[in-house]
Amino acid sequence: xxxxxxxxxxxxxxxxxxxxxxxxxxxxxxxxxxxxxxxxxxxxxxxxxxxxxxxxxxxxxxxxxxxxxxxxxxxxxxxxxxxxxxxxxxxxxxxxxxxxxxxxxxxxxxxxxxxxxxxxxxxxxxxxxxxxxxxxxxxxxxxxxxxxxxxxxxxxxxxxxxxxxxxxxxxxxxxxxxxxxxxxxxxxxxxxxxxxxxxxxxxxxxxxxxxxxxxxxxxxxxxxxxxxxxxxxxxxxxxxxxxxxxxxxxxxxxxxxxxxxxxxxxxxxxxxxxxxxxxxxxxxxxxxxxxxxxxxxxxxxxxxxxxxxxxxxxxxxxxxxxxxxxxxxxx
Amino acid sequence: xxxxxxxxxxxxxxxxxxxxxxxxxxxxxxxxxxxxxxxxxxxxxxxxxxxxxxxxxxxxxxxxxxxxxxxxxxxxxxxxxxxxxxxxxxxxxxxxxxxxxxxxxxxxxxxxxxxxxxxxxxxxxxxxxxxxxxxxxxxxxxxxxxxxxxxxxxxxxxxxxxxxxxxxxxxxxxxxxxxxxxxxxxxxxxxxxxxxxxxxxxxxxxxxxxxxxxxxxxxxxxxxxxxxxxxxxxxxxxxxxxxxxxxxxxxxxxxxxxxxxxxxxxxxxxxxxxxxxxxxxxxxxxxxxxxxxxxxxxxxxxxxxxxxxxxxxxxxxxxxxxxxxxx
Numbered sequence: 113x114x115x116x117x118x119x120x121x122x123x124x125x126x127x128x129x130x131x132x133x134x135x136x137x138x139x140x141x142x143x144x145x146x147x148x149x150x151x152x153x154x155x156x157x158x159x160x161x162x163x164x165x166x167x168x169x170x171x172x173x174x175x176x177x178x179x180x181x182x183x184x185x186x187x188x189x190x191x192x193x194x195x196x197x198x199x200x201x202x203x204x205x206x207x208x209x210x211x212x213x214x215x216x217x218x219x220x221x222x223x224x225x226x227x228x229x230x231x232x233x234x235x236x237x238x239x240x241x242x243x244x245x246x247x248x249x250x251x252x253x254x255x256x257x258x259x260x261x262x263x264x265x266x267x268x269x270x271x272x273x274x275x276x277x278x279x280x281x282x283x284x285x286x287x288x289x290x291x292x293x294x295x296x297x298x299x300x301x302x303x304x305x306x307x308x309x310x311x312x313x314x315x316x317x318x319x320x321x322x323x324x325x326x327x328x329x330x331x332x333x334x335x336x337x338x339x340x341x342x343x344x345x346x347x348x349x350x351x352x353x354x355x356x357x358x359x360x361x362x363x364x365x366x367x368x369x370x371x372x373x374x375x376x377x378x379x380x381x382x383x384x385x386x387x388x389x390x391x392x393x394x395x396x397x398x399x400x401x402x403x404x405x406x407x408x409x410x411x412x413x414x415x416x417x418x419x420x421x422x423x424x425x426x427x428x429x430x431x432x433x434x435x436x437x438x439x440x441x442x443x
Numbered sequence: 444x445x446x447x448x449x450x451x452x453x454x455x456x457x458x459x460x461x462x463x464x465x466x467x468x469x470x471x472x473x474x475x476x477x478x479x480x481x482x483x484x485x486x487x488x489x490x491x492x493x494x495x496x497x498x499x500x501x502x503x504x505x506x507x508x509x510x511x512x513x514x515x516x517x518x519x520x521x522x523x524x525x526x527x528x529x530x531x532x533x534x535x536x537x538x539x540x541x542x543x544x545x546x547x548x549x550x551x552x553x554x555x556x557x558x559x560x561x562x563x564x565x566x567x568x569x570x571x572x573x574x575x576x577x578x579x580x581x582x583x584x585x586x587x588x589x590x591x592x593x594x595x596x597x598x599x600x601x602x603x604x605x606x607x608x609x610x611x612x613x614x615x616x617x618x619x620x621x622x623x624x625x626x627x628x629x630x631x632x633x634x635x636x637x638x639x640x641x642x643x644x645x646x647x648x649x650x651x652x653x654x655x656x657x658x659x660x661x662x663x664x665x666x667x668x669x670x671x672x673x674x675x676x677x678x679x680x681x682x683x684x685x686x687x688x689x690x691x692x693x694x695x696x697x698x699x700x701x702x703x704x705x706x707x708x709x710x711x712x713x714x715x716x717x718x719x720x721x722x723x724x725x726x727x728x729x730x731x732x733x734x735x736x737x738x739x740x741x742x743x744x745x746x747x748x749x750x751x752x753x754x755x756x757x758x759x760x761x762x763x764x765x766x767x768x769x770x
Contacts, residue, residue: 268748
């Protein structure tokens with residue numbers, strides 16, 4: 113556990129440093145160092161300080177938020193395929209923001225945050241409610257189908273809103289394609305705030321979630337309120353993914369991949385609290401590397417982060433689906 | 444249902460930036476219209492309306508065949524990644540065969556072939572993944588692999604559009620969101636020919652299509668080469684899908700809705716089932732396209748978004764119903 117923690121921290125550091133150096137212009141370490149050490153106003157100073165640094169921060173925060181959201185969902189639903197992007201929670205947040213912009217015109221940063229959270233909560237309630245109606249023996253795949261379908265529907269609605277309202281189109285199309293670059297800085301506060309709340313919640317919930325590894329019956333036998341734990345955890349997951357959407361648009365697959373990788377990093381099965389730390393670090397690393405890749409693979413253009421992540425995420429999803437029995441993936 | 448389709452046709456032809464009353468449409472169709480009406484209807488509106496209808500028929504049929512061959516009521520070309528595979532084929536085609544000045548170096552008539560190739564490759568991939576799966580008997584498996592591969596195809600398409608010049612991206616985007624706006628009589632002819640060619644095959648396959656509904660054992664005892672006819676049906680379905688969407692773009696969910704609607708009206712073992720499916724598919728795409736171009740005119744919405752809004756809730760209810768029956 114200690115060793116993998118150290119390893120992840122080092123990797124994240126390397127990723128962040130690489131993210132400051134790489135892009136359409138590749139800067140040497142000397143330039144980057146002098147930018148932060150002595151300021152300066154030349155073009156590359158401005159690029160590094162006002163473009164590369166914020167997008168790197170954004171990637172770290174978004175990656176951490178999405179992966180923790182995925183971990184919450186996977187842990188309390190005992191479903192290895194749960195993920196905010198695939199379950200339509202991101203799409204719900206995006207739809208709410210798009211609808212708000214079309215109805216009320218320009219929005220303040222706070223109202224974007226509030227709308228995103230409301231949309232994410234509503235979508236999560238819809239998806240989990242519908243799959244709850246499927247009954248307990250549905251297995252992990254039923255909820256994925258419901259989620260993907262709800263996500264498709266919400267995306268179609270968002271598309272319609274955008275086409276009907278051209279001003280919204282201008283501002284939103286870019287944001288909806290998902291990515292970490294050129295986002296308004298104050299949004300980072302919303303996302304960071306959501307992350308802080310959720311981390312506190314994770315620390316508080318950790319013992320109850322650990323108890324949920326037993327079946328529901330034994331868990332309530334040792335004094336855990338199963339329903340409340342599940343509800344609070346899913347709410348936190350929705351808040352997290354809403355924060356991520358506010359920061360960088362709907363980004364899929366990080367929440368699916370990161371918890372699984374984090375689980376494999378340690379030999380023993382760590383408790384939820386430790387796993388949450390490892391997962392957030394893994395998610396941040398994935399996000400930063402994906403962002404660097406998005407800058408480089410189609411340079412001088414930029415690839416949408418969602419497309420980059422799909423190349424990693426889809427094979428991973430197929431691998432999870434092929435696992436002998438989904439339960440053996442271990443949640 | 445034929446009457447309904449005819450009514451929709453006349454109404455859809457009349458609707459547009461200038462409204463033409465049904466009686467004038469009918470007059471123009473039979474050759475007694477005024478000159479402007481003639482031009483608007485015959486060269487502008489009618490190809491589009493005809494293309495939407497025929498493509499819808501092909502998509503509906505393709506969905507019905509797919510559901511029958513796989514014995515899976517949730518199967519549909521857009522859900523199994525076939526549609527996105529075809530989209531990838533078209534974008535790859537535009538990418539490979541256009542030069543510096545964005546001019547295609549080969550004839551654009553090869554585009555449907557590229558769509559068919561893309562569709563076949565992705566259909567094969569989904570099929571192979573499912574066959575290699577230990578729990579392939581679970582009908583959800585197929586759908587899940589389809590969804591995963593569709594996501595992959597979409598990512599490839601997005602990347603290719605960004606790599607290419609802006610002009611090509613907008614060309615591809617318009618195509619992908621599903622639009623019938625650039626219809627010519629030529630395209631109508633292609634889809635009509637495809638439908639006509641599939642007709643004798645369908646008549647030949649009429650009996651196998653009924654037997655295949657039975658379980659494996661029973662179907663074999665009725666003297667059916669189950670695997671062979673299944674593969675034949677699948678190929679036919681992929682071809683029909685690719686043909687339709689190579690002309691009208693990736694309009695999703697039609698292949699899912701039309702067979703179910705036909706089943707509701709008629710029951711799936713009646714002789715007119717496939718015909719009804721085709722007609723409903725035609726009406727559906729025609730209505731979606733007409734809605735899409737009139738509801739926010741002069742803007743055009745993608746017809747695919749309209750069909751997704753009808754199709755997604757239906758798909759949800761199918762999942763729910765399947766589980767209620769099993770549980």
